[in-house]
Amino acid sequence: MANEIKISIKNLYKIFGPTPDVALEYVKRGMNKADLLDQQNHVLGLRDINVDILDGKITVIMGLSGSGKSTLIRHLNRLIEPTAGEVRLDGEDVLDLDEEQLRQLRREQMSMVFQKFALLPHKTVLENAGMALNIRGSTVADFEGEAVKWLARVGLEGNENQYPHQLSGGMQQRVGIARALVSNSPVMLMDEAFSALDPLIRSDMQDLLLELQGELQKTIVFITHDLDEALKLSDHLVILKDGEVVQQGDPQDILLNPNDPYIVAFINDINRARVLRVRSIMNPDVESDTDYAGDISEKDNLETVLSRSGGDTDLIFRVIRNGEAIGSLSMKDLTRALVPTDASTTNSASKE
């Protein structure tokens, strides 16, 4: 389980148009998206994507609309065929699969959750949840136990015999998640799964997903246009812009060291105290003679620490992981970390 690479995307290109192979040559020579559309009348979907998706982690792909994030996730199970490149699942190239093997992969390896839920309107909640097993040939009696279990797990006990249109949006998406869980596939693809929900319900669903992930440790690829959501969920964050990866890595890292004005513009609006965690800004030295004001967990966010300190900037806290002291955090460092990113870009600019 120790963070092996589950899915590896290498040099992936996607160009939409009548003769993508010709256009690909231009793109490889460096033509940009606008010129390609102007001169070749082709749309650049994705350019040279290289992403490794780790086993048992949540990888979030974030970008605005038109950045190619939905296109990218559809390459993983080949709902869209790439123009060039590789997608390897457990080392095997998905693009080499024939139709039957691909169907097996979609049935057993990858499940998907959709922005617009995409439930079957003429089937009950129970039948929708068991759809993946039904496709593999199980009858309602076969999959009922499994489906009822997961429906209960996502909070839909007693709704089994209702139809999707009788449920609210949030509940429909719970059915969508249950459907993906019932298929028992190691990889879950979530395409803007929570974007159609209102903010409060979205937050609930994010908590539900994190809770499930704590238990199940699936490999989740999550698409979103919402940075708060991305930072909340991701173990690994990939930021896409105009079909290219702008920056990827640990979300805390990206937040502290954005390498592109595009990302800076993005992260300006977020609440840094809530998103940044102690572990990413702490000082790894533990001195026994310092007078610590208290113990904090490495997973705490800065907001929690701020409220513990009561606003006193002279305090120093000891950072604890699994009952062991691993570092310290002074309130001065904390305050520095809260300085908006504009400053940090000027810093990095002056370094260059």
Add this chain to the structure above:
Amino acid sequence: MATYDSLFSALGLKEWCAEGKEDGPMSMADLLAKAKGDNAEPESLWDFPFPSMDSLNDSCAAFPQSRELTKGLEQGFLAVKDNLSLVLDPLTQPLSWALDGALYGMLTTPWWIIIPIMLVIVFLVTKSWKLVLFVGASICLLAFIDYYEYAMQTLAIIFVCAFLCVLLGVPIGIAMSRSNTMQRLTIPVLDMLQTLPPFVYLIPLIFLFSVTESKLYGIAIILYAIVPVVRLTNLGIRLVDKDVIEAADAFGMTPSQKLFKVQIPLALPNIMAGVNQTIMMSLAMVVIASLVSAPGLGVLVLRGIRNLELGVGLVSGLGIVILAVILDRVTKASLARINASQNQ
């Protein structure tokens, strides 16, 4: 001397024209012209004739007249007719059996069995007591004025033909929805079937089959009524939510699973609307088909026209309206039930 003489001489076709013999029967127009004695060239530009087949024939006897076009078509059809009916006869024979069987069954079974069976069917598909009552009252009214037998004949023909329309039309519609080429090829045929006056395609059918065979009107009704169910099946499947189709793909459905578990169920409201239209169009055609020996209320309408029996014509027309209302309400009610069960 006619207008286009100079044209033919300029082309050097004078001799070829001279070979044309004037032994064909004279047309009425020729006869009139001869009687009037004006065979001269038109005096002014105002009377200049369009270079049609007939006016070219005036100048050059070897040039065919337009009546030879229709005559040629007729002869061509008569030439292939025997071979064509050799193939079509056995293919369409089951239609005759189905129609004769349905007519026999409906008419020999006593009314006190048929009417309750129909009411039970109405209840099963609509689950509405109000409609059952309405249908029962309507049929009893028709029976009371001694139109029961005619109405049942009409209904039997409609049931058989509409059933066959659905049986053939839904697969054609599905094929159209799956291939754009198929759609491009089928749509002109559907357009033609829908716009060709129904009387026109009765004519070749009369040549192909004997008027005593029931498949003659069966084919006419099916050709006329199949169009909406084909069109709406195609449309319904093409309108199925793309997201749901994508989900079906993402979970690894085979094309046939996708068709039977997603596309057809979701297209069902549209398909049922097509069935409703098909039934209504069969009813319209069954009246016209009485010209070629289809039994039922149409025969009475025809009698009303032929013998100027105003009362018979009006009452049988009213009977057809009642049947139309019954069929429409029952199919619409079952359509509404399907819609309600998958309110999206």
